[in-house]
Amino acid sequence: MSMYRFVADENWVKGSLHCHSTSSDGHLSPGDVADYYVSRGYGLLALTDHGKITTNFVNDGECTVLTGIEVSKGQSKLGEPYHIVALGVDDPSINDLNSPLEVIDNVKSAKGLVIVAHPSWSSLVHEDLAVLKDYSGIEVYNTGCDVEVAKGYAVSHWDNLLSMGRECWGYAVDDAHRYLVPPLDADGGWICIEKPSDNTAAMKMLKTGQFFSSTGPRFKSLEMSDSAVHLKCSPVTRVNIVSHNGRGLCISMNDLGYLLKAWKNPSERQKMAHRYRQVEVNTENKVTTAFLDEIAWKAKIVFSPKGIEQVEVESRIFLRYMRVEASDLKGRTAWSNPIYLK
Numbered sequence: 349m350s351m352y353r354f355v356a357d358e359n360w361v362k363g364s365l366h367c368h369s370t371s372s373d374g375h376l377s378p379g380d381v382a383d384y385y386v387s388r389g390y391g392l393l394a395l396t397d398h399g400k401i402t403t404n405f406v407n408d409g410e411c412t413v414l415t416g417i418e419v420s421k422g423q424s425k426l427g428e429p430y431h432i433v434a435l436g437v438d439d440p441s442i443n444d445l446n447s448p449l450e451v452i453d454n455v456k457s458a459k460g461l462v463i464v465a466h467p468s469w470s471s472l473v474h475e476d477l478a479v480l481k482d483y484s485g486i487e488v489y490n491t492g493c494d495v496e497v498a499k500g501y502a503v504s505h506w507d508n509l510l511s512m513g514r515e516c517w518g519y520a521v522d523d524a525h526r527y528l529v530p531p532l533d534a535d536g537g538w539i540c541i542e543k544p545s546d547n548t549a550a551m552k553m554l555k556t557g558q559f560f561s562s563t564g565p566r567f568k569s570l571e572m573s574d575s576a577v578h579l580k581c582s583p584v585t586r587v588n589i590v591s592h593n594g595r596g597l598c599i600s601m602n603d604l605g606y607l608l609k610a611w612k613n614p615s616e617r618q619k620m621a622h623r624y625r626q627v628e629v630n631t632e633n634k635v636t637t638a639f640l641d642e643i644a645w646k647a648k649i650v651f652s653p654k655g656i657e658q659v660e661v662e663s664r665i666f667l668r669y670m671r672v673e674a675s676d677l678k679g680r681t682a683w684s685n686p687i688y689l690k
Contacts, residue, residue, distance in 0.1 A: 350687040352572040354558070356540060361391025361411075363539040363550075363559070366418070366433050366465065366487065366521035369405075372397035374525045378405035384527060386410045388535055391543045392550055396433050399443050412544045414551070418465065422448045424476045431470055433487075433521075436460035436551050452482050461555050463519050467502040469493035474508045484555055485517030488683055489563060491536030492523035500537075503673075503683075510669040510686055511592045517554075517685050518671075520561030537563050557685035564680025572670055572687050576662050581682070583655030584674040591689075592668035597645055599659060604649065608638060 362385075368374030369381045376384060378395060382405050385393050394416035395402045406413045415438050420429040430448040437460040445451050452462050462483040464472070469490065477486065486502055486509070494500025509516045524534035541559040544550035553559060560567050568580040577589055586600040610616035611627045626641040640647045645663035649656060655676065671686040 350572075350574055350689055352685070352687040353570070354542075354560075354567075355569045356542075356560070356567055359543050360540050361543045362389055363392030363541050364390055364522065364524075365392075365394045365414075365416070365435065365463065365519055365539060365554075366396050366490070367394075367524040367534070368397050368418075369395055369402060371395075371400050371402045374527070375529060376527050378402050381524075381527075382406040382410070382413075384534060390538070392539075392541060394433075394435050396435075401438060401440055403438075412547060412550050414547060417442060419443060419445075419451060421445065421451055424471065425473050426471045428471045430472070430476070430480075431465035432483075433463040433465050434460055435463070435554070436547070448480060452480065456482050459551075461551065463487060463521075465521075466490040466493045466499070466523065467505045468499040469497065472505065474505065477505060477509055478512065478514070483516075485519050485557075487521050487523075488518035488561060489520040489537045489681070490523045491521070491563070492525060492533040495531040495533055495536065507590065510671075510688075513668065513688075515688065517557045518561055518683050520563060520683065537561070540566065560682060560684050562680070562682035564678060565674050565676050565682040567672075567674070567682055567684065570672060570684055572672065572684070574666065574670075574687075574689055575664050577659065577670070577672060579659045579672055579674070581657060581674050582676070583652070583657055584676045584682075585655050587656055587659050587672065587674045589661060589666070589670060589672055591666040591670050595665050595667050596670075597661070597663070597665075599647065599649060599656065599661075601651065601655060604638060604651065604656075607640075608636075 369378040391411045394414040396416035396418045401417050414435050416435045422430050434455045455462050464486045490500045520537035522536045527534045539559045566582045571578040588598045590596045628639040630637045635652045638649045648660040650658035669686045672684040675681045
């Protein structure tokens with residue numbers, strides 16, 4: 349049985365894995381970049397300037413710092429270069445390599461990790477990502493690409509890779525260049541990770557998917573198995589459990605409100621009887637617990653006027669992989685990493 353579990357307590361911190369400084373085309377100096385993130389509670393930082401590895405820019409103990417670089421190599425199906433973020437590398441000769449495959453092999457040999465940057469912004473299609481191997485994951489969200497040209501999301505790219513059986517983690521980043529100059533790109537997408545004790549611990553967690561990504565919502569705890577999901581989170585308006593092809597389910601405040609109101613009406617309840625076998629509701633101190641018995645799944649949902657804060661689902665509908673995402677009233681989203689099913 350596949351299993352994924354974490355409790356994101358007060359020891360978890362935000363991490364920035366893709367940002368730029370005046371060492372390339374960013375607006376802030378490396379030291380100011382570090383100050384920017386540390387002042388906002390980040391405990392992990394990788395400065396990934398274009399074609400340059402920048403080091404020694406953060407005071408000891410402020411946060412864990414990974415070396416990093418962004419390089420542009422090769423040509424995609426649509427004629428654009430791949431942008432590759434390499435973490436945990438310190439050899440600038442990576443700039444002399446000619447193809448993304450060579451870059452990935454080089455980084456792998458150095459025990460680093462590779463993230464394919466902003467697939468939507470780079471006009472990458474599925475074949476472009478499928479032909480590459482041995483990268484850790486892709487940027488499922490990139491703030492800069494979102495706020496500048498509305499091409500920040502790559503969730504469909506991710507799901508296609510997962511459906512084909514590729515193990516691939518999803519990383520949210522901000523790709524900050526502007527910082528304090530609108531459109532504001534910094535601190536708009538990040539990972540949440542247990543505060544690493546050192547670089548080795550950070551790299552291990554990043555390589556094994558021991559983190560979640562977000563633009564706002566926070567997962568407090570998450571447990572996934574082949575047939576169950578238990579989630580506690582900050583208030584959200586929608587929780588999606590995503591799986592292969594047409595499998596999965598969505599739970600939203602809008603649908604909950606409609607369902608619970610309609611269930612009180614016998615004639616409306618009869619219209620839903622072919623899908624819902626039972627609906628039970630208990631409200632105490634403005635917190636509602638709903639038990640839903642649908643023909644394909646069962647769920648316990650805890651919510652308040654602020655939003656959904658707990659979801660427990662049991663179902664056998666999931667296939668190949670399963671991941672969780674949750675969105676809040678402001679349209680911000682958090683993404684778990686997937687588990688891989690038979």
